[in-house]
Amino acid sequence: MTKINPEIVEKAISDYRTDGRELMIKLGKKFGFDINENDEYQQLISRSNNNIPRKGQLTERWNYRFHGTECEFYNKKHQQSVEVVLTNPPVFGVIDVWFLMKYMESTELYKECVEGIEWTELKPVVEDLYSSGNVVEIKK
Numbered sequence: 001m002t003k004i005n006p007e008i009v010e011k012a013i014s015d016y017r018t019d020g021r022e023l024m025i026k027l028g029k030k031f032g033f034d035i036n037e038n039d040e041y042q043q044l045i046s047r048s049n050n051n052i053p054r055k056g057q058l059t060e061r062w063n064y065r066f067h068g069t070e071c072e073f074y075n076k077k078h079q080q081s082v083e084v085v086l087t088n089p090p091v092f093g094v095i096d097v098w099f100l101m102k103y104m105e106s107t108e109l110y111k112e113c114v115e116g117i118e119w120t121e122l123k124p125v126v127e128d129l130y131s132s133g134n135v136v137e138i139k140k
Helices: 006-030 038-045 097-106 119-132
Strands: 055-057 062-067 070-075 080-085
Touching (some): 006 038, 006 062, 006 080, 006 097, 006 119
Antiparallel strands (some): 062 070, 070 080
């Protein structure tokens, strides 16, 4: 079993949260919404808002796709995936370990760190980071 470095996972969580928040801000701006305003945020993510396509192009490099209570962002050039759990705006800091693993596998800085590792092996590392206080857990 390959050892997962908790310090690298801690940094990846920080980057993942930052990237997700920045992408959500861009998505809001694209459609004229301030995600820091709850009413505007709710309009942005509402399935009944026909003015917001459920998937599309965010920028030249990034696509987005709403699904369930998440929004996936995909970088076409770098094939990077950032999944944002939509339940806690404007922080967007909920860590779903499966999505974190996809992020690490698709982010150049972290690819080698998780090579040969299953997402289930990442879960206890994230839980230890929460329990130690090194990473603040944000609830859905």
